[in-house]
Amino acid sequence: MSSLPLVSILIPAYNHEAFVERCLDSVLEDPYPAKEVVIIDDGSTDKTSERIQAWIDRHGHEVAIEFTHRANKGIAATLNELAARARGEFFRLGASDDYLLPGGLEAQVRYLASHPRKGAVIGDSVVVDRDGRRLHGSGMADLHHADKRLYATDQGIRRAVITRWAVGGPVALLRRSALETVARWTEGLRIDDWDLFLRLAASDALGFIDVPVCAYRLHGSNLSKTRHRATRIVNLEESREVAIRRMPLFDEPCRTLLRAQVHYIGAKIAFLQGRPGTVACRMACFALLRAFAALRPAAPHPHPEQA
Structure with a gap:
């Protein structure tokens, strides 16, 4: 285990009392051993913090975990704070309403280890409803109707990131050094991920593996799926x-x-x-x-x- 790179799983949490314990359970279910959890409750108004603390009381001895609850600052500021608190060589992005799939961490770490020029790698997701029932086998192909063949080349990735943003859910593993290169997340943005991945794709720093690495949950309150x-x-x-x-x-x-x-x-x-x-x-x-x-x-x- 000491020879494996440490993966910091960064989880911004906000008003997900019904889902956050499933998210944390999935960290334990993934067999990759060298990991830590860094989680911030970004000013939730429900019982998200209580659910997180109860989970830590039950499982805190099984995985290194740092938890902070503070006033709301927004998603980009929270991600930057999570990255600053993390100790890992790699950052695995999480979301408190989604959950990891076993084997995803190892597959993504293996990709970045064998592609030293890449600063980040994305995978696919399965799409589930609020109760965890599967809706789609591929978030990229079935939900966003993307052609995953584009992601086989750097030029294709650049075109795909620009023309059809098909990354749904927390599917990215990033090198700590890559975030330092692209200046992390741009604070003040409500939908921050496209901005980050445009910057990574522009320098050919983004890779792809056709492996489902997380379950992306559709529950009616997703920020990017609003009908308002x-x-x-x-x-x-x-x-x-x-x-x-x-x-x-x-x-x-x-x-x-x-x-x-x-x-x-x-x-x-x-x-x-x-x-x-x-x-x-x-x-x-x-x-x-x-x-x-x-x-x-x-x-x-x-x-x-x-x-």
Whole structure:
């Protein structure tokens, strides 16, 4: 065990009293031995903290665990604090309403050990309902309708991360050093993961294994699945700003693809706002930019250590 790299499982918890103990149980169920849990209750207003403490009282002798309960600061600030508190060489992202699947940690650690240029690796998920019943065998293919073949190459990963964000649930293992390179999570964002993975993909630091590493739970309160129109508009406007901000990181044709995505997101916003003329204009720009990107050759892209 002493020769295995330590994995810190980072769990931001917020108002998940019904699910958090299942999340923590899954850490024990995964057989990878060199692990610790770092969990922060980000100002929950339900009994999440009480459930976590009760679990620690029962199982705290079985795994190293650090738990903090404090006022709400938001998901990105909580993730940054979790990373600062962690001791591991690798950070496994968790979520207090989802749970890990046995074998996922070992598979992801093995991938990063054999791909030293990669700073992070994502896997797939299974999708379950609030009671743990399986809804989909692949979160990427069945829920997000992604073509997983794109993830076989660096160029494909860049295109996939830009054009169809298909990462559902806590499926990422990151090197501590990779977070230092991309400046961790951008605080103030409500949907922070696309921003992080755009930065990783831009430097070819993101890999993929076609292995289900977690169960992603759909329970009606998922932030990214809200049906509330005003909230959806705010989330989309934030995504558009992220795309504009990260555009300079990419070479062509991915920069043009990201510019096209800005128009596509803008079309979604206009649709929700009931502006059909703007929808048509945005979609025309989107189609033209996608066609232009398809005609442009890919620029040579250095590996992360050559950048």
